[in-house]
Amino acid sequence: MITHIFVAVAVLTISAIVFGIILGYAADKFKVEGNPIIDQVEALLPQTQCGQCGYPGCRPYAEAIANGDKVNKCPPGGTATMEKLAELMGVDPEPLDQVAQEAVKKVAYIREDECIGCTKCIQACPVDAILGAGKLMHTVIAKDCTGCDLCVEPCPVDCIDMLPVETTLKNWDWKLNAIPVTLVSESLEER
Template sequence: MLNALLAMAAIAILLGAVLGYAAIKFRVEGNPLVDKIDAVLPQTQCGQCGFPGCKPYATAIAEGVADINLCPPGGDEGIHKLADLLGMEYKPFGGATQPKPKSVAIIDESNCIGCTLCIQACPVDAIVGAAKQMHTIIASECTGCELCVPPCPVDCISMVPIEESIANWKWKYPVYALTASK
C-alpha cells in the first residue's frame, strides 16, 4: 500500500517536473493570435482602420478592443476570413473609409521638388529618392495605402487604380439561367 502510494507520488513529482520544465522551455513569446490575425490582414499599413498599422489593428482585435469589420483594403473577403479565424459572426463593413479598388501611387516627376516627405510617410519603403532629387515609386512594392498623398506639399502624387491586364485577369464566375422543368 505504502509502496504504491510512494510510487504514485514519485510519478506525480516526476511528471510535474517535466511539465514545469516544458512550460519554461517551450514558452511562447507574445500572443500567437495576433500573428494569426496579422497574417489575414492585407498589410497595406494604411491606418484606415483607425490604428497605426496592420499589427496594431491585429493586436486590438485580439484584445477585443476593435471590431473585425474596419479594414477597407481587406474588404468583405477579409471580414469573412477574420470571422472564420475568430469563430465570430460575419458583420458588414463598418469602417469610416469605404473600400476602393486597389491602386498604386504615381508621382508626377516633373512637379516633384524632392522634399522627401513622402519617403518618410511610406510604411513599406516603396519610394526612392533623396533630398532635392526627384522621387519615384516602386510600383511593385506600393501597397496603395495613400499615406504619401497628404504630406506632399506640391500635390504631385496621385492614386491610380490597378488596371486589369492579361497577367492579373481572372476567369469570370459562370452566370447562366437555371430553367425550371415544364
C-alpha cells in the same frame, strides 16, 4: 485498513510528483514565445500599413485584435479579410466600419513634372516605396506600393494620384470573361 490509506496517499503523492515533473519539463521544452494568435492575425492582414484602422500599422492592429478589438476595421482587406479574422477569433462577422470602397487595388503615381522635391511623401511612405531626394523629382516604385494613400495628403502641390492597377495578362481574372465575344461577321464588315 490504515495501511490502505497510506498506500493510497503514497501512490497519489508519487504520481503527483511524476506528473509534476513531466508537466514542468513539457512547459519548459515546448514553451511558446509570444502570442501565436498575433502572428496568425497579422498573416491575414493585407500589410498595407495604411493606418486606416487607427493603429500605426498592421502589427499593432493584429495585437489589438488579439486583445479583443473589433475585426472590421481594415478597409484594404475588405470583407474577405474581415470574415477570415472573425473565423480565426471566433467572433461574429460584422460589416466593415467605413464604407468599403470598390475593392480596386491602387498604386500611387507622382506626376513628375509637377513634383517640387519636398521629400514629404518619402517620409510618409510606410514601405519606402518612393524614390527621390530633396529638390529632385520623386517617383513611386509601383511594385512595392501598397496603395495605402498616406503619401497623398502630405504632398504640398497635390501631384500624387492613386491609380487603379492596370490589368495585364498576368493579373487578369477569368471573371472578366463576361465580355461578349465579338461576332466575327459584324466585326469583319466594320473593317
